[in-house]
Amino acid sequence: MDDGDKKKIRIVKDGPYLVSGDVRLNEKIITPKGNQYELLDGRELKQSDSYALCRCGKSEKAPFCDGSHEKEGFDGSECAAKDSYSDRARVFSGPGLSMRDDQRCAVARFCHRNNGTAWVLVKNSDCEENKIEAIQAACECPAGRLTAINEAGKEIEAALEPSVNIVQDPENEVSAGIFVTGNVPIESADGDVYEIRNRTALCRCGKSRNKPFCDGTHISIGFTDKISE
Structure with missing residues (x-):
């Protein structure tokens, strides 16, 4: 090729x-x-x-x-x-989930969810419903500003074409x-x-x-x- x-x-x-x-x-x-x-x-x-x-x-x-x-x-x-995402990003920790946030926002608003913003959901991620919704909020952030991290420390990413x-x-x-x-x-x-x-x-x-x-x-x-x- x-x-x-x-x-x-x-x-x-x-x-x-x-x-x-x-x-x-x-x-x-x-x-x-x-x-x-x-x-x-x-x-x-x-x-x-x-x-x-x-x-x-x-x-x-x-x-x-x-x-x-x-x-x-x-x-x-x-x-x-041009530094790496992990170097730029701040980590927000919750009881069932963490999330990285590098502040590169395109104001697309996919972090706004029915049960609160992505940050609120992470803070309350001891609830399974909030945890799932926080993951969706992070994965749907089109700017890549947010990335959910599971309890094993691994980033959660959807497979996108x-x-x-x-x-x-x-x-x-x-x-x-x-x-x-x-x-x-x-x-x-x-x-x-x-x-x-x-x-x-x-x-x-x-x-x-x-x-x-x-x-x-x-x-x-x-x-x-x-x-x-």
Whole structure:
């Protein structure tokens, strides 16, 4: 297999995300379900072995790049730390479960559950129902901010297929980030590879203060894309 066949996202300096290796591209909708949320399927998007996704937030052909970053003078400088998740994360311990939290939040709200937030559930994880719900909250966090840890000290992760998900957030009347699943490597513009994670969220409004990762700024600026059919 040559390098072009490997699943990868490469960040172009002040330009788009270049996705290669036939990674499935989806549109997903953050949808309320009681006091929690679920990701539902959106529109069908064009599939390709490789594609370029807008990173500046100005493309008229979203989610794909149309070169707008050049005329807009987009500054895509990456400022996110490249240390490991385990080094960044704080550990929250409960009676039946622990959870790591590295604070990289995309404001997707999957940590909000019917019986409380993920942190409250961990604190009360002596109850089996709360323990199960805390695990679900952590595993469904699309930014990878939260990771549940069992009593043996092992991280609990769902098996996720490699995919790139263009996300809409109707409740906040905005377009959200790019949720990446399934351990797809992300190569920075300087050639380094960020720690490979099962779940992560990338910025596509162009305004994150933690590029290339989403930090929820799309909500405060009211970002909406012009997604092409």
